Amino acid sequence: MSVYHYLAINETGQEKKRRSRSGNRKACASIVACTIAHSRSSTCNTSKKIKLSRSHQLSSKEIAQFTRQFATMLSAGLPVEEALLAVSEQTEKSHFKALILAIRGKVLEGHSLAAALRDHPQSFSGLFIATISAGERSGHLDKVLLRLADYTEQQSQLQQKIKTALIYPTMIILIACGIVGFLLAYVVPKMVGVYAHLNQTLPWLTTLLISISHVVRSLGGYILLVMIVGLYGWRSMLMKNTALRTTFHFSLLRLPLIGSAIRSTNTARFSRTLSILSASGVPIIEAMQISAQLISSIPIRHAVETAVHRVREGATIHASLKQTTYFSPMSVHMMASGEASGTLESMLERVALHQENDMSRFIEVGLALFEPAIILIMGVIVLFIVLAVLLPIFDMNDFVG
DSSP states (O other): OEEEEEEEEOTTOOEEEEEEEESSGGGGTTSSEEEEEETTSOEEEEEOOOOOOGGGSOOHHHHHHHHHHHHHHHHTTOOHHHHHHHHHHHOOOHHHHHHHHHHHHHHHTTOOHHHHHHTOTTTSOHHHHHHHHHHHHHTOHHHHHHHHHHHHHHHHHHHHHHHHHHHHHHHHHHHHHHHHHHIIIIIHHHHHGGGTTOOSOOOHHHHHHHHHHHHHHHHHHHHHHHHHHHHHHHHHHHHHOHHHHHHHHHHHHHSHHHHHHHHHHHHHHHHHHHHHHHHTTOOHHHHHHHHHHTOOOHHHHHHHHHHHHHHHTTOOHHHHHHTTSOSOHHHHHHHHHHHHHTOHHHHHHHHHHHHHHHHHHHHHHHHHHHHHHHHHHHHHHHHHHHHHHHHHHHTHHHHHO
16 A cells, blocks of 8 residues: 655645555545655645635636636646646635645546536636637647636726726715715704704704704614615525516616616627637537626526527527627627628627727716716705705894894
């Protein structure tokens, strides 16, 4: 019986030195991620699926970083297992390193890279896995990974751009709510307290302000708690109830600006995903099915899935997608041109770029309109408070008389 010495990395990323007596290396596969060194100097890595908690799921930035580094290593001529080892040595995050070593161990056991990635669906999307699988089948994994790296980096930059754009309006809303709450809870009661000794009827605006201030002081904490619990409960219901979530998504699509933004975002995601998968050698039906699963809006996803059935029955792609009514006429015409000329992949990429540009313009216009709208709302609220406080002073002669 052989003796194996190995370095194990558990789910928290801690390294542990171990030794085991076993008849073969596969007996050590119960370790989360390990590097096995045989006592005769032969080495082997093996692993099993890591069950990552939600806090350890890879972010879009980490996936983009992994894809770019991995593609660079493969382009330099390194084998897959050596490229994975090199990438794992580049990261300092324990959960990220453990995941990469787990994937490498699966590959060393004889599984394909796509099969190893498929064990971690919480970190790698269907697009990512399908593209890797197509690259392995075609023998051009390095080129496919470079294309995938460009896509993941672009998606990461887009998400970062949206998050950055939302910081400023979010701060404005929080500050505005804080200022109004402070005025109603502490400033207004002291200012209107001077009218308490007067036995005269206060203006209705002042009375309303005093009532609102009293509600905020006595029930403000409870109201805030109810709002938080209500939002959490609503979110939980949406996650669990598919029919309710579908109805909610239909309602969002009917809204003038938000509906247009949702359509642009999802059609761009579908078009770019279909372009990447098709260019990577994935059959068009399978590529459309995978692309449809990445659509976040349920009505649009169902419509595209219906279009996939039409394509399977012999219909053209552009005609099937046109019947969904969610793709713009320009997008449909560009797809039709791509199908006729045999350049569908490039046309799909242009469609995605066009929709993404529309989305960027929508964000810019929305932010440009949001700031003056918040300032206007704050001005109205402050004007209401000021008038409510000053009106009794204007009527002071009546109070004294």
